[in-house]
Amino acid sequence: MSLDPITLQVMANALRAVAEEMGAALVRSAFSPNIKERRDCSTAIFDDAGRMVVQSASIPVHLGAMPEAVAAVRARGAAPGEVWLVNDPYRGGTHLPDLTMINAIALDGRTAAYAVTRAHHADVGGMAPGSMPAGSRELLQEGIVIPPVRIVRDGEPVEDVIALLLANTRTPAEREGDLRAQLAAHRLAERRLQEVAERHGPDRVRAAFTALFDYAERRTRAAIAAMPDGRYEAAEALEGDGVTEGNLWIRVAVTIAGDSMTVDFAGTDPTGPGNCNCPPAVTRSAVYFVLRCLTDPDIPASAGAFAPVTVLAPPGSLVDARAPAAVAGGNVETSSRIVDAVFSALGQAVPVPAQGQGTMNNLTIGGAGFTYYETIGGGQGASPDADGPSGVHVAMSNTLNTPVEALEVAYPLTVEAYRLRRGTGGPGAHRGGDGVERRVRVLVEADVSVIAERRARGPEGREGGGDGRPGRTTLNGRPLPAKWRGSLRPGDVIGIETPGGGGYGPPEEAIGEDGAHPAAPSENLSP
């Protein structure tokens, strides 16, 4: 059955609505601030062949990361009436705190689709509260590893699995609430997809899956075809991985040939001893993110949109890690640097923005009975036509902050300052966005992990624009390395200063609103 242009649009809307409603249900019923306030979660519908049909607009790092999870669960023979759970980065996961659930949905008595939820849980055990330890050397230090297992069977939760999981987290009550919120989203997905099938017929739903795939592929191919053919190379260095202090290199060559693109990471450094390694799903997500930024963002996030792209990576490298390598920082930091590298390569073919902060500034503070995890925004790189926004997440994340008042009610912490680092964005015809300063005083003994990047070198400007200022992490005012873990005493203050974005174009071409050349403001630059 092929779909006419009208039915195509009708079905695209209906299926997108299912994914969006799943996301709304998950966010509304979850317990942890990380999911509720920061919305660190994604939902999607896959077809019976395991191809992504539609994903809710949420977290870019989840873009390319779900198909592996669906493949792993399909390989186990997932059946309707079951919900499967997985977080193993080497069997469909990304990093351990991201718990993925998948259920098969039957239409007409046979599996027609899979619904997927992925949510970042604030603690899944391991060597440090928050399960995002700086300095982990193997996966098992980062938390409990869950291969694909059934968490619902015959429509009933498998309480034994839930109990096992809750026994392996520092915050079992919150975890249970979040797990049940995910399960509620799956029940909703099943009900709503079946309603869509009742209204339009199961065959038309199946046909729509294929039509949407083809539609997204057509539009992406048209966009790639408009880019000049050629081979474009770039490299980016990670500032250590929490164990080694030296640079770890990501090298990429992007080849555009007609309406296809190949992204080859040959020459990238091998898997590092620390935790900045990326399972292939994370690497693909980062590439897909750049593709979405450079094509019409209106193209549905279906697998078809990514079909014209081939991602190659040397097995056992930083960007195609193998078990038992640690991965906590790969998902959040290395992915940001892959984005920078791919943008730099493609910038030789088409206009791209200057580099953004290139890090998520992961801060985890844990102590007796609490775990606080947050990522902190910074400067976006300037674009050919606009300044870079200040104080935002720039690439693979777009999570909300935790309000100061909500944070202080929930945790024994006091926020001393939360403000922009004015003047940290790179100068240019268009200025880079400014970074952010967030200083947190701990009121009790606590364990702290910081995983960050861009502490030595600031994000690069483009086309004559200046670089953004690098970030800084401090303990009681003294600088710390980019990746650090340690114990704090009551009264200690941890300060996170995030990088400014790069500028675009020569500064002397800058035109202020009043027609004057604006001077760079320099207030609030902390020593």
Next chain:
Amino acid sequence: MGVDVGGTFTDAALITGGRLITAKVPTTPADQSEGVIAAVTAVLSRAGLRPADVTRFAHGMTVGTNALLEGTGARTSLIATEGFGDVLELRRQDRAHLYRLDAHHSPPLVPHARTHEVTERCGPHGVITPLDPASLERAVAAVRADGSEAVAVGLLFAFAHPQHEAAVAAALREALPGVHVSASSEVLPEIREYERISTTVVDAYLTPVLRSYLGRLGERAAAAGLPSPAIMQSSGGVLPIADSAEHAAWTVLSGPAGGVIGAARLAAREDRRLALTFDMGGTSCDVALVTDGEPARTSRTVIAGHPLHLPVLDVATVSAGGGSIAWADSGGALRVGPQSAGARPGPAAYGLGGTEPTVTDADVVLGRLPLREPLGGAIRLDADAARAAVGGLARRLGLGVEECAEGILTVAVQEMVRALRLVSVERGEDAREATLIAFGGAGPLHACAVADELGVRTVLAPPAAGVLAALGLVMAGERRDYVQTVLAPVDAGAGLAGMLSPLREHAAHDLPGAPVQAAADCRYAGQSHALTIPWDPAAPEASLAQAFHDAHRERYGDADPGRAVEAVTLRLAAERPGADPELPGGAEGPGVAGPTVIPMEGATCWVGEGWTARVDGVGSIRMERG
């Protein structure tokens, strides 16, 4: 008498002795009060009445919304806690668009240069750093130097510990008597600094503008011998002009509120348990859910990019109207909107130079808009132009012209249906059980198609497009809402009822004798979002906890009765019932089977295939499926 100001027309409705008299005049954007008085004059002359005969005069307007959308509010300053002056710019740190990296949020209503920090700090348990008098003096001097007409005060934890804000506000009011001061602990004593302070800044930014508009309106009304107007609030209740002028943030959604209240009262009279309001105009479509005659409310909304966390009617808006443009995207799909041809050039059928095919053009091609009657008394529709515009798109998509027109309507309807479903599903209601109440210039025309897609079996189209909003104004009660964050456990020892006392005292002072309804935003301890639960403070706390467990199960399919429940914010609404005028009606005529067109005053009703329509004595149309 109710007078509602819309984008194009100002509508007046007058009810007297069971008669309904209406009038329509052009809106006067420079000063809406001019058009208001013109509408009053017109409707009184049609009714043969004098201004002194008017017993009740209510008014809905878009002054606040327009000032926000156009950035024409007052010059405003902000006083913030030291270290937190960038609260408006930092927002919630999410970027404006996930993949458009050059997209910016709306700029803050107060720029950095007019934000001033004071040395002070409160935390969850009270004062951490006392308010430093020298920093306060500096801040007051800085506001003076700003030359601002308004100042917002937004300090951390002021929702629980307002003493520092009170001291700052008092110092500002004393030093700068001409400057309006909005303090976050007065405007919205609710946890979460960004949303609270954003709401407070909106209040400060709009109050001088609203005050001057309402001042002019009050004078004009007095000069005309009319009673002092009551002003529609975003909450769906009216307030006397003086109260309204002091709280601009409450009136931001005054415009769409009248229609929703009118539709809700209609649903109540018809004894409909569940209704969906469907107000479709030229560029957008507003929808809302009504349960047992009560419109759904929310306390979280965003206007022109600025969060506003006050109690408002929960109206969802989608960019789909008669002027929405249809197009073919690069993947070969037929799309409608969000671009709109607006009023100028408007749809191709208007003959004003528009060439893009719009929803209205599709209606014309399908013969659903009568060509003989000029639209709105002025525009004569050009069927050939509509056909040419739709035909161009049809060729690109490989469709027939009629097929393409059908497709445009189908896709446009999808957008509206998505909004209607979302407002229903979010409240656990099944849209199929609802009655669709269709109004606005394009509402009755597309109501059957929307109903078909939703699975709705009854549609009501009240007479005359703009009148429902004006009628709603007449029927709206006087209403005030109060909130206070308390963060207290829901158990017998916590004394929740006592925490409600200050809110009760405010209500007794502002609206003496008005019935009140309490509610509590509850959550499981450890959760961060809450559900608003209706609450009888006289009942034991256990019943509130039970109601929360039930609501949680209904909404999310899950509850945990063993878990501690926490009340985050208490809410109190005081509402004096509005007028309940005798409305004209009359027997319904015989059933007319669709497909057919029924002309209405100011609108056209399309009766779809499989639908039967009955028209009553005043032109209200009831359509049933099957």
